[in-house]
Each structure stands twice: as structure tokens, then as C-alpha cells.
Amino acid sequence: MATIESELTRICCGNIGADVRALARFSLLDWLGCIFAARATPVALAWARALNADRHDVLRSAMSPDRTDAQGAALALGGLGNVLEMDDLHRASILHPGDTVCAAALAVAMRRPTSGPTLLAAIVRGYEIATRIGVAVAAGGYTPFYNSGTCGVFGAAMAAADLHRLGSAHLADALGQAGMQAAGIWQCRLEPGFSKQLATAHAARAGVLSAELGAAGFTGPQAILTGEMGFFKSYYPGADPAAVLDPQPWAISRMSYKPFPACRHAHPAISAALALGADLSSPVQRVDIHTYRAAIDFCDNTAPETADQARFSLQHAVAVALQKGAPEIVDFAPPALQVPATKALRGLVHLHVDPEYDAAFPNQYGARVVATTADSTTHTATCPAAWGDPENPMSEADLIAKFQRNAAHGGLTAKAATNVQEAVLALADAPDLGALAQSLAQSLVPQQETA
Known part of the structure; x- marks a missing residue:
């Protein structure tokens, strides 16, 4: 018998057109610019110390498959996207999906054979499930829970599970385990500190772990969203569960991007x-x-x-x-x-x-x-609609210019930033991630090492 959970995954696993996958390139590029720009902030430096990152550069360690596993990379990457408040936003879900989904997807994809279109499709599906759950829980506006963490974990799990090519049963297990790890409360906005970054980092890593558990046959609750003690009733009693199934275009086509480094x-x-x-x-x-x-x-x-x-x-x-x-x-x-x-x-x-x-x-x-x-x-x-909203969008040229500014702020040379940009934009036809991995590795090498 079909359930809201099974119907939701059916929707998210639907066919994705080339035009929609192409949009995911800019979501990934925008998120990469955000994490590059945050690379030397106090948050990033503290994060690097906590994770024992090589040369105190959390990005360099995360982008090196020989130094970290997928969970460790997702944890490292997931903590930087929202530092400078330039991360993408899905308005109706009050959710920043890139912080968790892109972190988890890239962490997994760089550690297993993956084509560019496969990575982009995983990102699209991760955005879809996170925002659909987010729309349901945001029906009444804000709650004490931080949607990017609590709902973002489902997006991270979906993206990672898609890259692991999990079948429907194992995917359901992975999403069940993701719900078991959903976390993040808004006390972090009332006090100074780095806990907002911890919430997205945890969600990214938990999503990768959930996919790995599903792949291993580690079973999880099937009614994780709608059960008597499930996600909606426990976390968001005012949620509208049926909203997760509302007919909508792919969420990644309705994203807001931030031209300015502010909330x-x-x-x-x-x-x-x-x-x-x-x-x-x-x-x-x-x-x-x-x-x-x-x-x-x-x-x-x-x-x-x-x-x-x-x-x-x-x-x-x-x-x-x-x-x-x-x-x-x-x-x-x-x-x-x-x-x-x-x-x-x-x-x-x-x-x-x-x-x-x-x-x-x-x-x-x-x-x-x-x-x-x-x-x-x-x-x-x-x-009525800020620059960057779907009704008043940033152009592709605007998003590329934003990426270049953020990369420069993060210490990348113009050549290194352009190499990353070109590798990301070529993903729609890339048979593998070799060019992307090489551009990322080279962009993060300290300049004294290349002299």
C-alpha cells in the first residue's frame, strides 16, 4: 500500500530532464563559492582544529579522498556553506538545501565512480526531498527547529543514496535512519557561536551515514515522517504532511540565490x-x-x-x-x-x-x-521579490561573477577559480569527475607549494 513516504520517494526518483540537471550546476557552483569564501573565517579555523584538518585547512582535507572518507568529508564541507550568509534558499520551506545536499553529494561522488550527470541528478533529488518536507513543516512559519538541519538531513541522505544507487527498500531504510538523526534548534540564532554551522555539518554527515547504513541492510523505520511518533508529530505538530506530495516543478528550478552576504x-x-x-x-x-x-x-x-x-x-x-x-x-x-x-x-x-x-x-x-x-x-x-528570487533571478553571468568574487575572497587565484568554474559547468556532459576533482585539488594547494 502506498504511503506518503513511498509516494514522496517515487516523486523524487522520477525522471530528471537535462535542463533541470543543468540548473544543478549553478547550485553546486554557488555553494562552492560560499565555502571557498568562508575558508579562513574563525568558524572554519575552529572547525579545522576540531577535525584535525591538514594545515588547518578544512577544505583541503575534505577534498582529498586519500585523507578523509565520505562521512568525514561531508562533515567538514557541511559546516561552511552558511558562514557568510550567501547560501541558496528555498523560500516556502525556509530551508537552505545546498549546505547539506551539495556537501553530502560531493563527498560521496568524489569517492566512487560517478559521472557528471549522475552527480547533478543526485543534487536535484536531494533538493527535492528536503524542500518538500520543508514546505510541509513551514506551513505555519518558523518553529523552534532549524529546518536546514532537521529537513536537510533527508536531502543529504537522498543525494548520497542516489549516488550509491540504492533500490527502493534500501532507500526507505536510509531515509528512516536520516529521520532518526534529524537535529537542530534555533537557540543558535539567539546567542553568538558556531552551532548553526554544526547543525548543517551534522546533517550532511548523517545523510551520508544513512545511505551507507541503507546499503548495508541496516533497516530503519518506514513511517519516519508520518508515524505516531514520527518526524512530523514529534518535531512539527503543526505540519501539513499532505503538502509533501503537492504537484510542483522541481525545487531546484525555484531557488533563491543571494547576491549579498547577509541574511x-x-x-x-x-x-x-x-x-x-x-x-x-x-x-x-x-x-x-x-x-x-x-x-x-x-x-x-x-x-x-x-x-x-x-x-x-x-x-x-x-x-x-x-x-x-x-x-x-x-x-x-x-x-x-x-x-x-x-x-x-x-x-x-x-x-x-x-x-x-x-x-x-x-x-x-x-x-x-x-x-x-x-x-x-x-x-x-x-x-516584492529580491534580486535572486525566481521572479527576479540572478543571471548565469551574475552567479558566475558571484562565484569568482567569493573564490577570490577565499584566496583562490583567478586561474584556479576559473578551472573550478569550467569543471562544474561541464558536468552535464562529463563522463567522470576527474576534471572537477583535479581543479578542486589544485585550487586548494597553498601558493608556496606551487612555487
Whole structure:
């Protein structure tokens, strides 16, 4: 008899067209740029110490199949994608699937014979199951659980299981074991620390382990989502289980990408502020941001003291956008937080819950910014869909440019970054991952070793 779990896996294991697999190249490229950019952050350095990474470079160890197994690589890779808040987002599920799915898929694929199309298909399927479960649990908005961890583990398991070519019975076991390891609560956003990165890293590794358990015949609960003590009733009692089966295009075709290194909830306001910039002919005396409640809950910080806090500050992100244009990574670093003009403008920003935007969340993330200038003129810009959303997408050229900037920030040479970029974009026709593995290994060799 068909169950929600079996129907869900049937959907996710459906035929994937070449056009959809091609989209997965950009999800992988975007995630790689995010982890490259985070390579030398305090999170990455602490992570490297904890994992005893070679030369304190967690990426170098993870990308070397002779140094780490798939679980170890997924754990290492899964901790970096969300550090700088540039990871992809699926809005309706309030979920960043790339952090877990790409980490698990790449960790497994680099350690077994895999073609480029096979890797891309695994990523598509991982995104699909994670976001479908995420849509069901996000029906009422945020809960105390961190969806990227709790739902992301299913995506990681699906991607890894697909690469292991598990049949339906073993796949069901793998997903059951993934649910047994689902973890992540939002206390991590209320206190400073690296636990958000731990949640995605754990989910990536647990997904790989789940696939390996399934392959070994290590049986798991079949009603892991809908059982009396299953995932939905235990973690998300307000979930809508039937939503996982709703007819939808492949999730990877509906992703949002972040052009700016800040919480996605700040992006609609940033986009609106950028639209205002050219119209402001005199000094700003007041800024009013009208947006949805979750954006304010996450990003209300008039006086951020750290880069992490600044990335979750509507006031800072909008002040930067009004003063200098599109925010960059350096604009959230501690020195930028102390710029007198930026500090002054942050203090002039006022936040308001807009009922219309609030009702549209989480399916849409919108904002309206009103700037009042010294001549008492008001200037208004609205953003129903931020740049990078499916309705206002970043082009392929935009995503490539973002990858190049992030790779450079992570210390890659222009040649090394381009080699990785070309290898990823060629995956749709690649008979194996040789070119990708070589480009990744070469990009992470310290420059003194190549002299």
C-alpha cells in the first residue's frame, strides 16, 4: 500500500530532464563559492582544529579522498556553506538545501565512480526531498527547529543514496535512519557561536551515514515522517504532511540565490534601498523599512558589534546600501561597523511589520523602504521579490561573477577559480569527475607549494 513516504520517494526518483540537471550546476557552483569564501573565517579555523584538518585547512582535507572518507568529508564541507550568509534558499520551506545536499553529494561522488550527470541528478533529488518536507513543516512559519538541519538531513541522505544507487527498500531504510538523526534548534540564532554551522555539518554527515547504513541492510523505520511518533508529530505538530506530495516543478528550478552576504530576510530591503540610492539628492534624515515579522525578528539590530551580528541587521545592511551601493563581504567586517556615517544612519532606521508582506511569508519575502531627506521629501521603493528570487533571478553571468568574487575572497587565484568554474559547468556532459576533482585539488594547494 502506498504511503506518503513511498509516494514522496517515487516523486523524487522520477525522471530528471537535462535542463533541470543543468540548473544543478549553478547550485553546486554557488555553494562552492560560499565555502571557498568562508575558508579562513574563525568558524572554519575552529572547525579545522576540531577535525584535525591538514594545515588547518578544512577544505583541503575534505577534498582529498586519500585523507578523509565520505562521512568525514561531508562533515567538514557541511559546516561552511552558511558562514557568510550567501547560501541558496528555498523560500516556502525556509530551508537552505545546498549546505547539506551539495556537501553530502560531493563527498560521496568524489569517492566512487560517478559521472557528471549522475552527480547533478543526485543534487536535484536531494533538493527535492528536503524542500518538500520543508514546505510541509513551514506551513505555519518558523518553529523552534532549524529546518536546514532537521529537513536537510533527508536531502543529504537522498543525494548520497542516489549516488550509491540504492533500490527502493534500501532507500526507505536510509531515509528512516536520516529521520532518526534529524537535529537542530534555533537557540543558535539567539546567542553568538558556531552551532548553526554544526547543525548543517551534522546533517550532511548523517545523510551520508544513512545511505551507507541503507546499503548495508541496516533497516530503519518506514513511517519516519508520518508515524505516531514520527518526524512530523514529534518535531512539527503543526505540519501539513499532505503538502509533501503537492504537484510542483522541481525545487531546484525555484531557488533563491543571494547576491549579498547577509541574511536573506534583509535582501528585499537591500534591493529596495539600492533602488532608492540614485534618487537621494540630499542627506537622509529618516528611513522606514516595512516588511514581514520574521525579517524583523531575525534582523533587528541597530548596533551590531560583530560581522555575524551585522549580517543579521536590517539597519546596517540598508545603511550600507544607501551610502555605497551593493554590500560586499568587507562591509560586514568589524572596521566597517565603526564608520561614523554608517553608525549614524543605522540609528535613523525604523522597522515596521507590514500586514501584506507578513501574510505572504514564507512564500514571498518582500519589503518597502521609505527614505525622508533633509528637504522633507519622501522617497519610496518597494521590493516584492529580491534580486535572486525566481521572479527576479540572478543571471548565469551574475552567479558566475558571484562565484569568482567569493573564490577570490577565499584566496583562490583567478586561474584556479576559473578551472573550478569550467569543471562544474561541464558536468552535464562529463563522463567522470576527474576534471572537477583535479581543479578542486589544485585550487586548494597553498601558493608556496606551487612555487
